[in-house]
Amino acid sequence: MEKHILSKSTFIKGHQCLKALYLHKKRSFLRDKLSPEQLAKFKRGHKVGDMAQEIFPGGIDVSPKSPSQYQKSVIQTQELIAEGQTIIYEATFQYNKVLVMLDILVKTEKGWEAYEVKSSRRLSETYFTDAALQYYVITNSGLDLATFSLVYVNENYRLQEEGNIDVDQYFIKQEVSAEIIAKQAEIAEEIESELQILTELHSPKIEVGSHCFFPYSCDFFGFCWKKRSTDLFKLPALSKAERTDLLNKQILSLEDLRNEKWNNPLAEKQLNSLITNEPFISNNLKVILSTLPVDTAYLGFVSRQAAIPYCMGDKPYQNQLLSYSFITDQTKQALLFSGKCDDYAAFVEHFIQELISTPKIVVYDKEHLTELLKQVAEFFPALSSRIEQIIAKVWGIKQWILEGEFYFPGLKYDLIFKDTLNRILNITPFAGKPLSADVLAVNMFVQMNESTNLFDATNEDKKAILTYVEHIAIYTQELANVLKQ
Numbered sequence: 168m169e170k171h172i173l174s175k176s177t178f179i180k181g182h183q184c185l186k187a188l189y190l191h192k193k194r195s196f197l198r199d200k201l202s203p204e205q206l207a208k209f210k211r212g213h214k215v216g217d218m219a220q221e222i223f224p225g226g227i228d229v230s231p232k233s234p235s236q237y238q239k240s241v242i243q244t245q246e247l248i249a250e251g252q253t254i255i256y257e258a259t260f261q262y263n264k265v266l267v268m269l270d271i272l273v274k275t276e277k278g279w280e281a282y283e284v285k286s287s288r289r290l291s292e293t294y295f296t297d298a299a300l301q302y303y304v305i306t307n308s309g310l311d312l313a314t315f316s317l318v319y320v321n322e323n324y325r326l327q328e329e330g331n332i333d334v335d336q337y338f339i340k341q342e343v344s345a346e347i348i349a350k351q352a353e354i355a356e357e358i359e360s361e362l363q364i365l366t367e368l369h370s371p372k373i374e375v376g377s378h379c380f381f382p383y384s385c386d387f388f389g390f391c392w393k394k395r396s397t398d399l400f401k402l403p404a405l406s407k408a409e410r411t412d413l414l415n416k417q418i419l420s421l422e423d424l425r426n427e428k429w430n431n432p433l434a435e436k437q438l439n440s441l442i443t444n445e446p447f448i449s450n451n452l453k454v455i456l457s458t459l460p461v462d463t464a465y466l467g468f469v470s471r472q473a474a475i476p477y478c479m480g481d482k483p484y485q486n487q488l489l490s491y492s493f494i495t496d497q498t499k500q501a502l503l504f505s506g507k508c509d510d511y512a513a514f515v516e517h518f519i520q521e522l523i524s525t526p527k528i529v530v531y532d533k534e535h536l537t538e539l540l541k542q543v544a545e546f547f548p549a550l551s552s553r554i555e556q557i558i559a560k561v562w563g564i565k566q567w568i569l570e571g572e573f574y575f576p577g578l579k580y581d582l583i584f585k586d587t588l589n590r591i592l593n594i595t596p597f598a599g600k601p602l603s604a605d606v607l608a609v610n611m612f613v614q615m616n617e618s619t620n621l622f623d624a625t626n627e628d629k630k631a632i633l634t635y636v637e638h639i640a641i642y643t644q645e646l647a648n649v650l651k652q
């Protein structure tokens with residue numbers, strides 16, 4: 168069997184941008200270098216997909232052992248079907264140079280049913296396109312499908328027993344046959360365009376635009392944007408819709424932006440600041456900062472949102488506090504959750520107790536803290552009133568930017584903590600430290616928690632997380648200090 172040219176992921180890449188597909192296949196050396204955070208996200212594993220197999224237990228997994236064995240999996244799938252196997256995991260099909268691997272294929276009285284598993288809580292348009300491609304390849308390669316369903320995570324599921332997920336409740340199965348059958352002609356046409364592009368000598372001439380970010384951030388950004396202005400991305404006050412509109416109109420540079428007619432006074436104010444290279448701080452913020460009580464707490468914290476619930480009563484993707492640090496002029500401390508569900512209530516209670524006694528709290532992202540605290544209150548209703556009191560006294564530096572209280576030229580639109588520190592404090596934060604982002608701290612916590620006997624006071628990983636969270640608090644205080652001057 169000849170080797171395939173497109174797979175599900177490369178087809179979706181081409182669906183987003185034909186140039187991205189071409190570069191991926193023909194000029195992969197131009198790809199951006201992955202950051203440690205991106206690498207950490209890729210390493211998150213396939214636990215949700217593996218768990219979904221339990222909905223239909225007893226199947227045979229035909230995943231290839233290596234990329235060179237995809238065609239072997241196609242043959243094995245055909246053989247298993249012919250032999251009367253009724254449940255196949257990673258069932259692999261190829262048609263017209265496109266190869267797809269379906270998570271679960273099941274034979275019932277109705278015929279063959281296809282299930283594709285997604286680890287998210289909502290179905291996106293991209294999932295429908297992906298399902299439509301699979302339907303196209305499977306049915307054209309000779310297997311009739313009675314139904315095709317997308318399987319995704321039920322965000323209202325609550326874990327009833329630690330370590331024991333009820334997969335029938337955890338997953339939602341949604342039949343999407345009608346929607347994806349309606350897309351078949353479009354899929355056939357698109358496969359032809361993608362295959363055609365890959366026969367060309369040069370990459371297609373495609374301008375940058377919102378497709379560089381949606382549905383996924385393109386990994387050839389550095390190459391395509393090398394000679395393009397990125398000033399548009401320095402206006403955090405623009406809404407996503409406004410930014411997308413300007414992107415698609417190729418209004419990217421200061422020159423073009425200043426000629427635009429604005430309906431967003433704050434974005435216009437940020438643009439003027441960017442043009443004159445002069446930061447601004449409102450009088451209101453100056454008053455807030457000059458009257459901050461001396462024992463104000465500067466808080467750093469790390470939380471996780473695990474797809475698979477962990478402690479009894481948890482929901483999928485529920486925010487769970489893992490570590491926090493706060494500094495005042497009197498104290499400085501950092502604590503880490505032990506990872507044992509029985510200890511969580513005491514850990515959270517301690518956190519609330521510490522914060523309730525401080526007059527004001529400054530964090531980088533108030534919205535993130537508020538979301539975490541609200542979920543804690545839902546889990547521990549006895550803490551609700553104290554949590555409300557805490558939320559009422561929190562200031563968020565990121566929210567000050569978004570509300571127009573201050574702006575430094577060059578702040579990036581997504582206001583990632585590290586970038587904001589870099590711009591305002593002129594430092595490379597966390598340089599030389601073992602951890603430099605929340606996702607790395609969360610991954611380290613998970614690894615530590617999955618191993619046994621690692622959770623002792625001398626553990627290096629534990630120290631690394633505590634040092635990381637302590638630095639978040641320190642940098643938050645430094646940001647507030649710069650704004651005070």
Ligand code: SF4
Pocket residue numbers: 183184185186187188190373374375376378379380385386387388391392
């Ligand atoms: S950066 Fe944009 S234009 Fe360039 S390949 Fe990616 S999506 Fe296409």
